[in-house]
Amino acid sequence: xxxxxxxxxxxxxxxxxxxxxxxxxxxxxxxxxxxxxxxxxxxxxxxxxxxxxxxxxxxxxxxxxxxxxxxxxxxxxxxxxxxxxxxxxxxxxxxxxxxxxxxxxxxxxxxxxxxxxxxxxxxxxxxxxxxxxxxxxxxxxxxxxxxxxxxxxxxxxxxxxxxxxxxxxxxxxxxxxxxxxxxxxxxxxxxxxxxxxxxxxxxxxxxxxxxxxxxxxxxxxxxxxxxxxxxxxxxxxxxxxxxxxxxxxxxxxxxxxxxxxxxxxxxxxxxxxxxxxxxxxxxxxxxxxxxxxxxxxxxxxxxxxxxxxxxxxxxxxxxxxxxxxxxxxxxxxxxxxxxxxxxxxxxxxxxxxxxxxxxxxxxxxxxxxxxxxxxxxxxxx
Numbered sequence: 349x350x351x352x353x354x355x356x357x358x359x360x361x362x363x364x365x366x367x368x369x370x371x372x373x374x375x376x377x378x379x380x381x382x383x384x385x386x387x388x389x390x391x392x393x394x395x396x397x398x399x400x401x402x403x404x405x406x407x408x409x410x411x412x413x414x415x416x417x418x419x420x421x422x423x424x425x426x427x428x429x430x431x432x433x434x435x436x437x438x439x440x441x442x443x444x445x446x447x448x449x450x451x452x453x454x455x456x457x458x459x460x461x462x463x464x465x466x467x468x469x470x471x472x473x474x475x476x477x478x479x480x481x482x483x484x485x486x487x488x489x490x491x492x493x494x495x496x497x498x499x500x501x502x503x504x505x506x507x508x509x510x511x512x513x514x515x516x517x518x519x520x521x522x523x524x525x526x527x528x529x530x531x532x533x534x535x536x537x538x539x540x541x542x543x544x545x546x547x548x549x550x551x552x553x554x555x556x557x558x559x560x561x562x563x564x565x566x567x568x569x570x571x572x573x574x575x576x577x578x579x580x581x582x583x584x585x586x587x588x589x590x591x592x593x594x595x596x597x598x599x600x601x602x603x604x605x606x607x608x609x610x611x612x613x614x615x616x617x618x619x620x621x622x623x624x625x626x627x628x629x630x631x632x633x634x635x636x637x638x639x640x641x642x643x644x645x646x647x648x649x650x651x652x653x654x655x656x657x658x659x660x661x662x663x664x665x666x667x668x669x670x671x672x673x674x675x676x677x678x679x680x681x682x683x684x685x686x687x688x689x690x691x692x693x694x695x696x697x698x699x700x701x702x703x704x705x706x707x708x709x710x711x712x713x714x715x716x717x718x719x720x721x722x723x724x725x726x727x728x729x
Contacts, residue, residue, distance in 0.1 A: 485511030
């Protein structure tokens with residue numbers, strides 16, 4: 349990024365504004381331009397006032413006088429001035445190459461007096477008088493730093509410096525809002541049915557064309573907490589304090605997520621191994637609705653792999669009665685077309701895969717040891 353020097357011989361030490369006062373003046377500020385510009389760059393989405401000016405210096409003055417809000421400014425062409433409520437340091441991803449723009453930083457500093465006339469008194473910089481916080485946000489004045497004059501405490505559904513941004517309700521919506529989001533991590537989302545926040549893991553990268561929302565994850569050591577909990581029961585676990593070894597979204601949130609999902613999948617040890625397609629299944633939600641299935645049926649899946657035995661578009665015996673959703677690789681072939689995984693399976697009451705784990709095969713990645721984990725997801729294309 350090229351930095352070009354801009355020569356403007358000017359100082360605003362004569363332009364003094366009281367930024368924090370009680371009964372007497374306590375602090376003063378002096379604003380000065382940083383003497384740099386970024387040619388053919390603009391900060392996108394942060395312009396709050398526009399002016400037509402005669403020269404770049406006039407735009408600088410406009411920003412200097414907007415003492416509560418203006419953090420930087422930019423000029424399009426020679427005369428179109430835009431004041432910005434963020435700068436390239438606080439919003440680095442919004443600084444983009446834009447032909448014809450010149451972006452300028454603005455430095456603000458406090459010039460403290462030698463004698464503090466009123467220590468430990470409340471701040472009063474008047475930056476909350478017009479309440480810059482949107483959507484019911486609450487403004488609090490700040491006087492510690494010259495570039496941070498106030499703070500907005502947002503209502504539950506909103507976030508951002510001015511509470512203008514809505515918290516997404518799904519991982520897919522989060523990807524759209526954030527644009528080019530590639531961080532597959534735990535995210536906070538908003539539940540409109542309960543008007544509350546929840547946490548889950550959003551996977552944007554493991555399968556091209558899919559965004560996956562984690563519904564449940566538990567370790568074999570915690571199987572007793574989940575084996576009697578079918579997905580049609582409301583059984584939220586740690587949805588406000590995410591844990592890979594013990595987690596599940598509430599039924600209302602799963603219903604909301606299902607309404608805009610096209611697929612579901614089950615994975616093993618995603619938290620340690622990422623996506624591995626040995627011991628993995630994927631299906632369309634139109635074929636397998638895990639929130640409605642009560643009993644057992646042959647379901648056509650897009651793909652299944654159990655202990656290395658795989659098949660595409662097979663009919664698989666899926667079971668969810670009063671217990672957790674699972675398939676039985678020992679007995680399933682007696683009911684449906686997928687029977688190759690019976691090779692090496694555990695007999696008796698039948699080997700459980702992807703849940704329940706009444707009969708465990710340690711060769712299956714989800715049940716190879718107490719720390720092994722099972723995940724269920726909804727996916728959107």
